[in-house]
Amino acid sequence: MMKRNWTKFVVGWLLALAIRLIPGRAPSVEPVMTFLMPFSKRYGALSAFAFAFVGMLAYDSVTSGIGVWTWATAGVYGGVGILS
Numbered sequence: 001m002m003k004r005n006w007t008k009f010v011v012g013w014l015l016a017l018a019i020r021l022i023p024g025r026a027p028s029v030e031p032v033m034t035f036l037m038p039f040s041k042r043y044g045a046l047s048a049f050a051f052a053f054v055g056m057l058a059y060d061s062v063t064s065g066i067g068v069w070t071w072a073t074a075g076v077y078g079g080v081g082i083l084s
Contacts, residue, residue: 004043012039013051013069020059032077040084048081 040048056074
C-alpha cells in the first residue's frame with residue numbers, strides 16, 4: 001500500500017486553483033486534470049471526486065459565481081476522478 005501524503009494533496013489542490021486564476025491563461029490549460037489523474041490512483045476514488053468537485057466549486061465561487069454550470073462541471077470532473 002502506498003503512503004498517502006495529504007500535504008501534497010492540499011498543495012496540489014491549491015496550486016491547481018492558483019493556476020486557473022492566472023489572468024490571460026490559455027483556456028485549454030487545465031491544471032485540475034493534471035493533478036487529478038495521479039492523485040486518484042494514490043488517494044482513491046472518493047478523494048479524487050472531492051478534489052475535482054471542490055476545485056470547480058471554489059473556482060466558480062471566486063470568479064463567476066455558483067450556477068447550473070458549476071454543478072454540471074463539478075459533477076463531470078468528479079466523475080472523471082472516480083473513473084480514473
